[in-house]
Amino acid sequence: KNKLFGLLSALPSLDITNVHSLSLNNSLLQRKNFLIQGASAVPAVLSLPQKAPAVGPGASDSLLIKDHDYEEIKSLLGSKAVVPWSTYTKGSSSRSPFLDYRYRASSLSSTKTTTTNTNTNIQTQTQTRTSPPPASPTHFPPFMEGYWTVSYKFKGATFPQGRKILSLRTAGAGLGTCLSLPNVGYNPPPFSVHYFSMNDSNDNDIHNNNNNNNGHIYEDLAYNMPRLFEAFWSESKVLAVQTNGYDYRNAPEKGGEEYILNNIGKIKLSPKCFVNGDGCTQTENPNLHLPASRFAMDFEGPTRRSGRLIQSSDITMVDAETSVAYQNEIKSNGASSFVKSASYVQYNINQDLQTFFREITFLEKKTGTDSSGNTKLGGMVRVAAFLPTFIKEMDGSDVVGYDESNAVALYDYEIKMMEIDKTDAMIM
Numbered sequence: 569k570n571k572l573f574g575l576l577s578a579l580p581s582l583d584i585t586n587v588h589s590l591s592l593n594n595s596l597l598q599r600k601n602f603l604i605q606g607a608s609a610v611p612a613v614l615s616l617p618q619k620a621p622a623v624g625p626g627a628s629d630s631l632l633i634k635d636h637d638y639e640e641i642k643s644l645l646g647s648k649a650v651v652p653w654s655t656y657t658k659g660s661s662s663r664s665p666f667l668d669y670r671y672r673a674s675s676l677s678s679t680k681t682t683t684t685n686t687n688t689n690i691q692t693q694t695q696t697r698t699s700p701p702p703a704s705p706t707h708f709p710p711f712m713e714g715y716w717t718v719s720y721k722f723k724g725a726t727f728p729q730g731r732k733i734l735s736l737r738t739a740g741a742g743l744g745t746c747l748s749l750p751n752v753g754y755n756p757p758p759f760s761v762h763y764f765s766m767n768d769s770n771d772n773d774i775h776n777n778n779n780n781n782n783g784h785i786y787e788d789l790a791y792n793m794p795r796l797f798e799a800f801w802s803e804s805k806v807l808a809v810q811t812n813g814y815d816y817r818n819a820p821e822k823g824g825e826e827y828i829l830n831n832i833g834k835i836k837l838s839p840k841c842f843v844n845g846d847g848c849t850q851t852e853n854p855n856l857h858l859p860a861s862r863f864a865m866d867f868e869g870p871t872r873r874s875g876r877l878i879q880s881s882d883i884t885m886v887d888a889e890t891s892v893a894y895q896n897e898i899k900s901n902g903a904s905s906f907v908k909s910a911s912y913v914q915y916n917i918n919q920d921l922q923t924f925f926r927e928i929t930f931l932e933k934k935t936g937t938d939s940s941g942n943t944k945l946g947g948m949v950r951v952a953a954f955l956p957t958f959i960k961e962m963d964g965s966d967v968v969g970y971d972e973s974n975a976v977a978l979y980d981y982e983i984k985m986m987e988i989d990k991t992d993a994m995i996m
Contacts, residue, residue, distance in 0.1 A: 651978065712763040712785050907928070
């Protein structure tokens, strides 16, 4: 069961997914194209420590060359930090109204389409609705490029406004309700992730080798999210994925990245890439593995009341900010650490459940490498869960006595990453 909320009974209107086990009946051959085509998520707490784990480079921190944004984001990882919703907005306001960042109710814009995979005979349903306005894809520092094995270790959870206001509609309360941490409190086995540049010569079948590259590194959501999800929830099986991937190099004549920022909400999800590899090739699905800020998937998993069901989740990053720090003033040596803040809205279609959370990540290069000369990274991920009053009112609960703009739960994980090559990533 979800280790954070234990035996809390499910709300009558929800069919919250529950138990996890260590067995996963995957066929590596069947899933090869689906999970490798890209080449083929962030932290929390149950032990309830009095202090959050220390973050940062320690004594060497005084040597870092950093900016105000770096300090602001990193401070959100402190043991006494108050984490607000969407501090880093692109407008003048320091708050993002939750009502402006929600998936529209099914009664306003809903059409269901059924997709059948001819080889597996699996039917998945897509609920067409208006998603929140997505942010532009997050930029990562150059040292993140490539394949990595990543390990998460749960450090604890705290509830800044008390436990009494919590609800099963809080992100992380049920399995799969927070895609950054699909099973809060669980220590998953290591899994691989991928970050790329748009002219990555190692993956030029997916990310075209093109000199018109701005040096930014992006997360491969279609590659990373299924692996993170199944690592955290081993009884689940991802069946199909989609992203709003877009090649920004097509936009310079229209205004470059500013054009994309102003029009990204109009970018549709890619076609579905299925578990058996259907719809996953570069020819069939050219935008699947491009820079993206929205991800949707169909998966099969156990439910509390109805056995194993095919379910669907859709997550949109609605706001993000990143910053890097340098070990010394010779910036040509490259950044030594990285921080990211990103706010997400998730919609689980089958439960008609929306959740809101903010992910704060800190990563730094570790001294030395492994025996093969591969780079190591270490850091922390914190996921801050929010409970908007309009969500809490769905339970008929009292909304007095708490501040919806501040987090009601903080989930902390230690994170370790080690650079690996593409061959090693393919067999994980």
